[in-house]
Amino acid sequence: MDITFENLKQELKKKNIGLSYQRLKVLEYLIQNRCHPTVEQIFTELQKDIPTLSKTTIYNTLRILAEADLVKVINIEEKEARYDIDTKDHxxxxxxxxxxxxxxxxxxxxxxxxxxxxxxxxxxxxxxxxxxxxxxxxxx
Amino acid sequence: MDITFENLKQELKKKNIGLSYQRLKVLEYLIQNRCHPTVEQIFTELQKDIPTLSKTTIYNTLRILAEADLVKVINIEEKEARYDIDTKDHxxxxxxxxxxxxxxxxxxxxxxxxxxxxxxxxxxxxxxxxxxxxxxxxxx
DNA sequence: ATACAAATTTGTAATCATTACAATGCTATT
DNA sequence: AATAGCATTGTAATGATTACAAATTTGTAT
The missing domain is CATH 3.30.1490.190 (Ferric-uptake regulator, C-terminal dimerisarion domain)
Structure with missing residues (x-):
């Protein structure tokens, strides 16, 4: 199955994960930025759209997406986690x-x-x- | 080459790394404890032998050993690094x-x-x- | 052995990603 | 509109790791 915004929204619904504006924005960002971004990168970019955005929301969202196997956490670095929308083996x-x-x-x-x-x-x-x-x- | 205390001492000498008591104790611990210990574990155990031991010394020693390829850092966990004396691929x-x-x-x-x-x-x-x-x- | 320089250790304080938590805000259903 | 449940926010805490400077140890030349 292709990684499209619509497909992922279906997946969220199927798993009873609310489709909040913030969550959809995080997903959208991950789909468009396949460079394995950090929380900081995602936060800084989305803050432009959502001035009230909290970094905790990014952490919460990524944890939920990872638990639902819609996002893969990459611990290739010592300090900072990175996130990948491509959950297929690679x-x-x-x-x-x-x-x-x-x-x-x-x-x-x-x-x-x-x-x-x-x-x-x-x-x-x-x-x-x-x-x-x-x-x-x-x-x- | 086998992983023995003597062989590792040779390696240290070859690489111009001083053979301090603390460093040798860390090596000894890693040889005898192949359970991929954390800094905390190594520190707690060696403190029994060396009451003045500082955790910074463990960090310094492990960094030096890792840079010399005598120890492998395992980042399988999010938070805490683990250390492996076996540097062969596995x-x-x-x-x-x-x-x-x-x-x-x-x-x-x-x-x-x-x-x-x-x-x-x-x-x-x-x-x-x-x-x-x-x-x-x-x-x- | 002594003195000196360099390397090593030590302890404390800082850093920084992540998490805990409580208060606020939003959404859906009746 | 009222209510309940979920989501977001902001601040404070946590905890591993690093920075740093002082104290100690070691190696070397005299």
Whole structure:
């Protein structure tokens, strides 16, 4: 299923999550900004539309969306969480020079070892770090 | 190369890292406690041996060991970092019920897609979350 | 051994993302 | 319009980590 605003609204309804203006704005932002934004980024941008916006609302909304599996939390950094509207399995690469986070395809399931056959896996994360082609080229 | 106290001491010398009592104690603790301990755990335990020990020393030591690639930082949790003396590639599974972290073998390199051929990969992490066999059995 | 410089440790204070909580505001239903 | 329940807001608390400066230890040259 495609990640469209309408589809996600359906999902929220299906899961009995109220479609408040703030929540829809957060969703909209995540759909349009696939750069794995931080709470700070989302807050700063949406504040332009909603002057009374509280950062707590962003935290609440993201927690609810994550619990409903509509958003994936990315803990690739030590300090600040990032959020991804794409919940399908894929890897993340963080450039240690420019800080950008890149998606890459990865077939995680094909590598799950026999050792885990008795475990119930709810969440799979593959994080790489290093230097992206641009920074390598510029010797950053 | 095996992970022994003596081998690690050699590594420290080779990298011009002073072999202070505190640093050796941290290494010793990590070798003997492969449960991916937190700073708090390491500090609490070593304090018994070194009453004047400061938590800052644990942080400093772990940062130095990690920079020297003698220890791997595990950011599988949101808040607290964990540390692993085993720097060879392997996956980590965190049980969301009991909190235990399990190692599992995984051939990460075979998964790296063509898309990343122009990236320099310095660090690879595979983190799963879910329920371990024990907790599944006990319906935790 | 002594003195000195450099490295290391220590303790306190600051930082900063996240969470707790209570008060206010909004929405839907009757 | 009244009410109840949910959502938002703002402030204060939490807690891991870092900054920093003083004190201690270590290594080295004399």
């Amino acid at each position: 890897g993340h690469f963080k450039c240690e020079s420019c800080g950008a986070i890149f998606d890459f395809p990865i077939d995680i399931d094909s590598l799950i070892p026999e050792d885990l056959s008795k475990f119930k896996i709810n969440d799979k994360n593959v994080y790489f770090k290093g230097l992206c082609p641009g920074c390598l080229y510029n010797n950053n | 996956g980590h599974f965190k049980c969301e019920s009991c909190g235990a972290i399990f190692d599992f073998p995984i051939d990460i390199d075979s998964l790296i897609p063509e898309d990343l051929s122009k990236f320099k990969i310095n660090d690879k992490n595979v983190y799963f979350k879910g329920l371990c066999p024990g907790c599944l059995y006990n319906n935790n």
